[in-house]
Amino acid sequence: MQDRPNYDELLEAVASFLSNDVMPNATGRINFHARVAANVVEMVRRELSTRERHLAEEWVGLDTLLGGESRPASMADLTERLHQRNADLAERIRGGFGDGGSERAALLAHLHRVTHDKLTVTNPAWAAEA
Numbered sequence: 001m002q003d004r005p006n007y008d009e010l011l012e013a014v015a016s017f018l019s020n021d022v023m024p025n026a027t028g029r030i031n032f033h034a035r036v037a038a039n040v041v042e043m044v045r046r047e048l049s050t051r052e053r054h055l056a057e058e059w060v061g062l063d064t065l066l067g068g069e070s071r072p073a074s075m076a077d078l079t080e081r082l083h084q085r086n087a088d089l090a091e092r093i094r095g096g097f098g099d100g101g102s103e104r105a106a107l108l109a110h111l112h113r114v115t116h117d118k119l120t121v122t123n124p125a126w127a128a129e130a
Helices: 007-025 028-066 075-094 101-122 124-129
Strands: none
Touching: 007 028, 028 075, 028 101, 101 124
């Protein structure tokens, strides 16, 4: 991609077009779909701007719960390994991990952080309430 406009500027332009040009001049189904599309574009903008930080923080939290592990270099490998590590955590939880004591507090803190990060992408207003 070129230096300018960058992906955020392009997505901002699309969201602005939908919100400022399409929605005010449309009714019914077209207005609804323009609103949905504008919300999707804004979610993608937030995801792209926070993804690397959120995944890194989730990795650190899982290191605390499951033990340290070298973080993969590529985003694709990191995403895949996080999925596997979360499956490992779920299996441990089914086996009683986090039922009490300090591991419960650490588990709940991690789950709260990860959920809050996901809410900041999907709906920042909900995240502000949490």
